Amino acid sequence: MSGKIVLYYFNGRGKMESVRWLLATAGVEFEEVLITKKEDYDKLVNDGALMFQQVPLVEIDGMQLVQTKAILNYIAGKYNLYGKDLKERAMIDMYVEGITEVGDMISSLPFLPPDNKKNQLDKIESKAKERLLTLFEKVLANSQFLVGNQLSRADVLLLEVTLMLQESFPTILSSYPKIQEFQGRIKALPTINKFLQPGSARKPPPDEVYVKTVMEVLAHLFK
Ligand SMILES: N[C@@H](CCC(=O)N[C@@H](CS)C(=O)NCC(=O)O)C(=O)O
Structure with missing residues (x-):
């Protein structure tokens, strides 16, 4: 190796x-x-x-x-993308698990029989709005990052999954201004911008x- x-x-x-x-x-x-x-x-x-x-x-x-x-x-x-202590790590883990559920639903879409896709897309849209976007719009009202005052894997995953959501639902973030601002901030980080x-x-x-x-x-x- x-x-x-x-x-x-x-x-x-x-x-x-x-x-x-x-x-x-x-x-x-x-x-x-x-x-x-x-x-x-x-x-x-x-x-x-x-x-x-x-x-x-x-x-x-x-x-x-x-x-x-x-x-x-x-x-x-x-x-160093995993918080500063165990409590931050626990919060990051909770966010990551919740975001991953929606990310996994999106990733599995192309492998579904064509008849099931519309139904699954509807489920993704409602789950994303009701569970993810509503929550993170509140979390980001008063902070730059999801957890603590530094970038973590939760921020990176939220950006990844919200970008994927926008590929299927281009206007999905229109009523979530804080998440839009968040996207702009995280996208501007040099390594992420490069990616x-x-x-x-x-x-x-x-x-x-x-x-x-x-x-x-x-x-x-x-x-
Ligand atoms: N729990 C595993 C699941 C990985 C998984 O399902 N990988 C698929 C490809 S995306 C695979 O290799 N499946 C082969 C198999 O299960 O026989 C993980 O999260 O990495």
Whole structure:
């Protein structure tokens, strides 16, 4: 294993995208090994690299990390994006879990049968408004960051997921001015600004090639 950080995943957002966001925010370089066919995934399994036969896999600091939460927790702790004490960490964890629920609903959309998509989109919109946006509009009324007075992984995830929401619902933030201001502030941070530029490691919204690849490589899950 080299000293580099290496991400093993598909050429798409999925469960790896928050990892890319967090590393980019920390200003850390990383490489990606893309899974494009079943043999790539089988090789990782046969090499014993995937503890639970699942990606994402991240090689970092001599470890082979799997399980998205464990990966994100490690990166957030290592790069000071996890609050200043245990109480801040607990608050960050609560926010992150709540935001992740909506993020996961969005990520799973392209894998749903076409008939279910409209219904799921409606659910995403109402859950996002009623649970996330209403809450964070209040939280951000009097503070720059979601927790304490420094940037944390919760801020990064809120930006990631609100941007994804806007891809499906372009005007969804129109009645949430504090969240719009928040987006502007966080987007302007130099490392994040860089990640938002064309040519960065940020992945585009899922396209047909990504969805087809995942469904072929992980065909055992879609039977
Ligand atoms: N709890 C795991 C779930 C990971 C997961 O479901 N990965 C999918 C790809 S996004 C996978 O590799 N599935 C293969 C399998 O479960 O057999 C995490 O959060 O990382």
